[in-house]
Amino acid sequence: MDLASATPVEQLDLLTAHRGTHDPKSYARSLSRYLLLKQKLRSIAQQTQTKIYLPKPSSITSSSQNAYLEIVGEANGQENVTKARGSVIGEVRKLPPSVFEVVEVEELVHRYLIGKRGNKVKALEKERNVEVVFPREGEGKDVLIVYVGEDATGAKSALEGE
Numbered sequence: 458m459d460l461a462s463a464t465p466v467e468q469l470d471l472l473t474a475h476r477g478t479h480d481p482k483s484y485a486r487s488l489s490r491y492l493l494l495k496q497k498l499r500s501i502a503q504q505t506q507t508k509i510y511l512p513k514p515s516s517i518t519s520s521s522q523n524a525y526l527e528i529v530g531e532a533n534g535q536e537n538v539t540k541a542r543g544s545v546i547g548e549v550r551k552l553p554p555s556v557f558e559v560v561e562v563e564e565l566v567h568r569y570l571i572g573k574r575g576n577k578v579k580a581l582e583k584e585r586n587v588e589v590v591f592p593r594e595g596e597g598k599d600v601l602i603v604y605v606g607e608d609a610t611g612a613k614s615a616l617e618g619e
Contacts, residue, residue: 465535467542469549471512471524479554482517485524487557488549490514491603494590497548505541506531556604563598567591570600 471485492498493511502509510527517524528545530538562570571578571591578589586606592599 463532465530465533465538467528467538469526469528469542469545471517471526471549474549475553477554482519482521482524483559484554484557485512486514486517487559487601487603488552489517489524489526490601491552491557491588491590492548495588498545501541501544501548505537505544506534507537507541509541509545552603558602558604560600560602561598562600564592564594567600 471488472481474488475484489511493514498509498511501507507528507530510529512524512526526545528538528541530541569577572580578591582588586604588603588605590601590603
């Protein structure tokens, strides 16, 4: 039991990551899905020798009260956990709600949009400065589009395809 109390743990609530008029649960679902599938926090975890656990996007529902990202360090590793928390907050700040867009696309069409070896989706991502996250087979129609360009004002036009 002493080991459990010696293990440092930090939590970040993704619902409160960005304040504004957006739907916080939809944003938390999109953020969690993007970070999880694109493995954006893996390098932070490796550098700080911590483990970072994201909530499953499907667990963030209208009835859920929180969406905690947890950072767990080794025993007596509070400094590493604090460093990891700061880095994770930095990554999340780079991803405000305005950079996410969810588009419903029939599952049968996904493979045609991806193209052979992902060529079509890679070309789209490069052209529009976005990353596209397709759901796994059988997980639905919601395709997540994330603007990754430097200019945050360009997000809206890139996501709308103008």
